[in-house]
Amino acid sequence: MVDLTTKIGPLRFKNPVTVASGTFGVKDELKDFVDYQKLGAVITKTITLHPRPGNPMPRICETPAGMLNAIGLQNKGLFEFVENKIPYFRKNRIPLIVNIAGESTADFSRMARALDYHRKSITALELNLSCPNVEAGGVRAIREKKLIAKTIRAVRKNTRLFLFAKLSPELGDVLESVREAVRAGANGVSLINTVRGMAIDIRSRRPRIWAGTGGLSGPALRPIALRYVYEVKQAMPQVPVIASGGITTWEDAVEFLIAGADLVAVGTANFVNPRATMDILSGVRVFCQKEKIKSIRELRGSLVSYRRS
Amino acid sequence: MHDETVTVLENRKVNAKYFKISFRSKHLASGVEPGQFVQIKVREGWDPFLRRPFSYYRIRGERIEILYEILGRGSELLSKLTKGDRLQVMGPLGRGFSREIRGKKRILVGGGVGVPPLVFLAERYGCDRFYIGTKSRHEVMPLSEIRKFHSRVFHTTQDGSYGVRGLVTGPLEVWFKKDDFDPEAYFIQTCGPTRMMERVMEIASHFGVEGEASWEERMACGVGVCLGCMVWTHYGWTCSCTEGPVFQFEETPPRETWAVR
Numbered sequence: 293m294v295d296l297t298t299k300i301g302p303l304r305f306k307n308p309v310t311v312a313s314g315t316f317g318v319k320d321e322l323k324d325f326v327d328y329q330k331l332g333a334v335i336t337k338t339i340t341l342h343p344r345p346g347n348p349m350p351r352i353c354e355t356p357a358g359m360l361n362a363i364g365l366q367n368k369g370l371f372e373f374v375e376n377k378i379p380y381f382r383k384n385r386i387p388l389i390v391n392i393a394g395e396s397t398a399d400f401s402r403m404a405r406a407l408d409y410h411r412k413s414i415t416a417l418e419l420n421l422s423c424p425n426v427e428a429g430g431v432r433a434i435r436e437k438k439l440i441a442k443t444i445r446a447v448r449k450n451t452r453l454f455l456f457a458k459l460s461p462e463l464g465d466v467l468e469s470v471r472e473a474v475r476a477g478a479n480g481v482s483l484i485n486t487v488r489g490m491a492i493d494i495r496s497r498r499p500r501i502w503a504g505t506g507g508l509s510g511p512a513l514r515p516i517a518l519r520y521v522y523e524v525k526q527a528m529p530q531v532p533v534i535a536s537g538g539i540t541t542w543e544d545a546v547e548f549l550i551a552g553a554d555l556v557a558v559g560t561a562n563f564v565n566p567r568a569t570m571d572i573l574s575g576v577r578v579f580c581q582k583e584k585i586k587s588i589r590e591l592r593g594s595l596v597s598y599r600r601s
Numbered sequence: 602m603h604d605e606t607v608t609v610l611e612n613r614k615v616n617a618k619y620f621k622i623s624f625r626s627k628h629l630a631s632g633v634e635p636g637q638f639v640q641i642k643v644r645e646g647w648d649p650f651l652r653r654p655f656s657y658y659r660i661r662g663e664r665i666e667i668l669y670e671i672l673g674r675g676s677e678l679l680s681k682l683t684k685g686d687r688l689q690v691m692g693p694l695g696r697g698f699s700r701e702i703r704g705k706k707r708i709l710v711g712g713g714v715g716v717p718p719l720v721f722l723a724e725r726y727g728c729d730r731f732y733i734g735t736k737s738r739h740e741v742m743p744l745s746e747i748r749k750f751h752s753r754v755f756h757t758t759q760d761g762s763y764g765v766r767g768l769v770t771g772p773l774e775v776w777f778k779k780d781d782f783d784p785e786a787y788f789i790q791t792c793g794p795t796r797m798m799e800r801v802m803e804i805a806s807h808f809g810v811e812g813e814a815s816w817e818e819r820m821a822c823g824v825g826v827c828l829g830c831m832v833w834t835h836y837g838w839t840c841s842c843t844e845g846p847v848f849q850f851e852e853t854p855p856r857e858t859w860a861v862r
Contacts, residue, residue: 317826324602324824337826346838348859352821352829357647359821363828366838511647540647563822564642564651566604566691 542575712793
């Protein structure tokens with residue numbers, strides 16, 4: 293039997309497989325395909341303080357080995373989530389990581405305080421500091437690292453929950469952003485969010501999604517995500533990383549683990565194969581058995597260099 | 602909801618525009634309502650990356666038939682498959698057309714590739730009148746398929762090569778304008794190009810006829826998690842994959858108002 297248990301600070305996960313925010317709904321939408329209790333953790337779609345209607349259509353567009361999206365953080369707001377969703381995760385003992393975004397630092401603080409009250413039902417918070425699709429609280433607003441630090445400090449003051457800061461490579465120097473986030477009080481980081489891209493309908497000459505640009509996700513993004521996870525883990529091995537970016541098969545997940553990822557988050561793959569998380573989990577387990585790896589710890593960060601040491 | 606690998610039984614061109622693909626599956630064929638759809642991965646690998654939604658056309662026991670038109674790369678790749686090829690199919694998805702229509706008589710209005718799910722509906726629950734609009738006679742489905750419904754079938758073609766020349770909404774409006782037409786006695790179920798359905802809804806609302814329409818939106822997951830295939834309703838953006846694709850006329854305001862919020 294392979295030990296897939298993953299420890300991150302005080303947190304203990306059954307296995308390293310989780311999901312990327314926004315690809316798995318907010319509750320049990322994929323219950324026909326997924327045994328939620330088997331997952332390391334579930335990360336919710338971004339919750340905001342107030343309900344958000346989201347962007348007009350079209351919101352998505354297929355691209356080579358991936359897709360663009362500009363959903364615009366459509367969600368029913370924090371109150372609805374606390375009332376109707378948290379009890380479900382508590383009752384079924386599903387480790388829950390709540391992804392939150394605010395239009396201001398004050399929003400983030402209020403949400404953190406409200407969720408801290410439910411901390412027995414919540415494993416951690418993931419701060420969406422990098423949604424490319426909204427003006428406020430998105431990349432366009434959080435261009436300066438100072439604002440990242442300010443937001444994290446505000447959240448830290450209001451909760452004892454474990455905090456992951458979800459960062460975008462579009463902020464420039466990712467290593468510096470990670471350092472800044474950790475200094476401000478984040479316990480770990482999530483790397484990476486989508487990268488903004490564009491597609492044009494050549495007949496109508498309009499962008500293929502309403503917002504003009506949208507976040508690129510899917511296998512096309514994977515090498516870029518892998519590189520960031522690797523670089524961050526090389527520079528700061530002690531900082532826990534939830535890796536996401538095009539993880540579609542168990543081989544992809546193993547790649548990220550070798551690069552040093554603590555958790556591997558399956559994202560857009562859920563849209564194509566709703567059982568992707570289950571397939572990846574069993575694939576990783578079988579791989580470890582075949583490779584005679586007794587614990588996932590042996591695999592994590594085990595990259596072999598060409599250079600002689 | 603099931604996701605399984607099926608074997609193609611046949612895949613052939615049935616007229617100038619449409620192809621028919623069939624396969625067998627116990628799970629994908631059971632409990633299906635007309636208007637529901639499947640998500641097909643047209644081939645393995647990541648190109649194309651997403652699945653494609655197709656509505657059910659016919660179910661014979663465990664045999665499922667889908668009538669489709671080549672509209673892009675996905676459907677084109679699908680048309681290249683031959684007997685014996687394997688295919689990943691998920692379904693049945695969405696909410697189909699209403700079976701109970703408050704004791705009213707069923708009027709079906711279909712355009713182009715929107716006709717097949719209505720044929721399924723007519724076959725299952727019957728209909729009083731069936732309006733079918735196509736571009737030309739080359740796209741008209743075999744009449745034998747439609748005649749057996751014992752309903753009045755009205756054909757229109759845009760080039761006049763079959764039935765009445767013009768849009769399908771023409772004869773519908775002519776009928777509604779008749780003195781003895783009772784709007785309370787009928788219920789419209791429509792599927793086809795967006796503009797056609799909007800015109801149908803416009804006429805229906807003008808004459809006070811109730812009904813429902815099957816909307817088609819660009820879709821990624823098909824199961825309500827990506828929030829990509831939204832339809833604007835009076836209660837906000839709504840997933841067409843889980844709450845639709847069929848919506849009551851009164852639920853959806855005119856499309857030109859969608860972007861405004």
